[in-house]
Amino acid sequence: MKTITQREFRNNSAEVMNAVEAGEVFHITRKRNRGRRTAR
Structure with a gap:
């Protein structure tokens, strides 16, 4: 399981979505939010 920031997701959304489709969480x-998990 990998933790990324909202900004990292925004800047790399295509790569992240491809990884999610491949089963990565x-x-x-x-x-x-001081680094607390917001979404999974």
Whole structure:
């Protein structure tokens, strides 16, 4: 399971979505949330 920031997801969304389709799981965090997981 990989943790990425919201900005990393925004900047690399195609790569992340390809990885998700391949079965990889990501946790997405927000800076204003002090790095706590926001989405999975």
